[in-house]
Amino acid sequence: MGVMFLFPGQGGQREGMLRELPEHREVERTLEEASDTLGRDIHEFETAEALRTTDNVQICLCTAGVAVSRLLEAEGARPDFVGGHSAGAFAAAVSCGSLDFADALRLVRLRGRRMRSAYPSGYGMGVVTGLVRRQVEAVLSAAKLPVYIANLNAPTQIALAGELTALDAVLEACKAKGANRASRLNMSVPSHCELLRPAAQALEEALDSVEVRDPSVPYAGNYKGRALRTAALVREDLARNIAHTVRWHEVVTLFYELGARLFLEMPPGQALTGLARAAFPDARAEALSVTRTDNAALLARRERERRA
Template identity: 40%
Template sequence: MSAVFTCPGQGAQRPGMLQKLPAHPAAQAVAASAEAVLGQALTTLDSDNALGHSRNVQLSLLISSVAWGRYLLSEGCKPRFVLGLSIGAFPAAVLAESLTFEDALQLVALRGDLMQNAFPSSFGMMAVTGLDRYQVQALLERNGSGESYLANINADNQCVLSGSWAGLDALKPSIAKAGGHCQALSVTVPSHCPLLDEQALVLKSALDKVAMQAPRIGYVSASKARLLRDKDAIRDDLAMNMARQVHWLDASRLLAERGVSAAIELPPSGTLTGLFRRVLPQGHCVGADSTRLDSLQLLCSG
């Protein structure tokens, strides 16, 4: 059976998430390394108050996905592919052995600070369900304020908008009239749109100084919906994805076309599992923290 590990993005975070890592040497080694590199306890990252800052959110998601991924890898669960949403691209690159965990920690800390400092308030992201990408784009073109963008295309009838809350709130009446439903996400910055072009270029400069390797597990870009084999292509993907539109639906379909029949979401899991079930209705889409190890091993046995 061919499997993919999926790594969630900002919005999936939960208070105390790093206190629920597997009690396994591989996962605990990740936690110890993170504390040594960052010079702070994990409890300072995942408290309810700490998760109000993008740096702490993104670091928590990185640490959680790498800890769970390395635990599963050490137990014989080797996926054919890895796919991360937004910040999830960093743990995906680490698990594919294209980027070291230590370098990822430093880069993600910088990424979170760049994004938070650029937009400390009044900006964010809003999910829209019930409308397809073309309907949402048409509404943006007719009613958008210039500070609202189509950021994520997650499913046939689910997209995410990014921008100022003033602009996003102004779109709600037209979205509702068209039959859509809006929900604010737990994201305090306008990700995946041109508002973050400048910050992405700063991160690119930092990534250009980091040694990377060709991936040992297939690395799929959610921004390009392509399998990337070249280390410099992955470097560009990691640097620029904060400002690029997410094509999760197309990336998921790509994996289905390549024979993937199992999607295992690394914690905190939930959202990506639900999205993959739409693409793999006859497949196995599960969360790693809610599935028995022997079942996960079986899903990765192909």
């Protein structure tokens, strides 16, 4: 049996999310390191105004994820697997030792800025539930509009990305096909599709000057849907997942098959916890935004003791 740390992507961010983190020496150390790296007080990035831009959102997500994962490890709760959804991949890479935190912050800032400058308006994302992939693909094929499958979060939860007018038309078509839900997401850019290939190229170039190490535990590859164990593959995933479909359900299912039975989602997210609970009823999933960190650390230590 094993413990998997989950790091959420955009969607769950909120004003003051970093001030809500638990009081702990590792959290304080992480916040100070973030401020030093960025040259500004990290709390300036979590205001309602600041969180309107995707680069600030990604900076805060990375900081929160790294802070709480460091807290857990300091309390003896170490992961056997790590996975980050979309932008969460950078915090996951820090957690498994592949990437330095300072480098991760610089990279997510670049990532967000490139995404924002590529499509400053008129583009976004939506989610469809209640239809399987082939049904959504049939709708897209019939529509022939600039809309793409972005995230395969669950067999019947699929995120789409594209131009907003076209996206709305596709969402309405999905409703007509029987979708339980088909609505826009709180995203202002078309993530995880070919529209962001230039942003992926910029990230790839930036990563060429950053040290990336072999992960200490298997890392969930977003776009290949595989367990990654080498620096080269982690580097590739960090650079390219922004322009490819995230195969989240596939890779988390693989980690479940490899033994993951306790899923701990870092703040501020809860969506990945819900997906894990629905997919793996005999496993346990907890979101650290609502579960006390001391309880989560205890669960993780007990999981490790059962394997000893």
